Amino acid sequence: MAESSVRVVVVDDHSIFRSGLKADLDPSIEVVGEASDVASAVAAVTEAAPDVVLLDVHLPGDVPEGSTGGAEVIRRSAPAVPGTRFLALSVSDRAEDVVGVIRAGARGYITKGSSGADVSRAVRAVADGDAVFSPKLAGFVLDAFGAPAGETAAAPDELDRLSAREQEVMRLIARGYAYKEVASELFISTKTVESHVSAVLRKLQLSSRHELTAWASARRLL
Known part of the structure; x- marks a missing residue:
């Protein structure tokens, strides 16, 4: 039985990366929008209301000090699309980037070294309500959101x-x-x-x- 389609918006400031990612995703994952900066991402997400947003952490645009473009996209668009989940996909594995975007509301964070198959599985897991993290990044999240000592x-x-x-x-x-x-x-x-x-x-x-x-x-x- 064929898997149901998952609708995604891909947000990254490099068009070559977006093209490569779209080509590598599972055929059952439908890309319904793209964006390259904070403003266009907010517009694309609120217009398409996708199941999942694949979101780079560092995006150009009007971003308050101490925040990132990815976190701002979530904060500005999430209230308008309550059924949409956000999955960070970034080259960065810095603790502050991971924790910052999760605090903003992302349901997962995987690195750009992931294969197309891995990204596709992560998209489906997040669409189903799970939280997904690249193994070496999970510790950052547990340290930030874990129980008191x-x-x-x-x-x-x-x-x-x-x-x-x-x-x-x-x-x-x-x-x-x-x-x-x-x-x-x-x-x-x-x-x-x-x-x-x-x-x-x-x-x-x-x-x-x-x-x-x-x-x-x-x-x-x-």
């Missing part, structure tokens, strides 16, 4: 609900690993990873990867 660790009975393998999968997924990356790390199939994730969410009474990350962070399991 005095937060207690997970109660034994909480972890006892999960098998040893489910605990391994849970930690990797909560750190932002994609299913394929978890499968490679643990030498299991992607289908097995999906089964374990479903079991973990069910046993912990959680509904998404985003909730799982918050749950694991609050219990200092990462």
